[in-house]
Amino acid sequence: MKWTSVSVRLPRSFTRVWVLTDTGRETTGYVKSSGEWHINCERIRATGAMVLRWRED
Structure with a gap:
């Protein structure tokens, strides 16, 4: 699948997708529903990583 930038569009709420963060990690x-990203991996989330791109699997 192709990576989609978060500036282009977001996935549907509560749909699990693969994300690529600004630290270069994938999870x-x-x-x-508020439009805020939730990263499932605690270790990556703890670094304050921001989601840059996403893709469905």
């Missing part, structure tokens, strides 16, 4: 995550 799963989803968008909350």
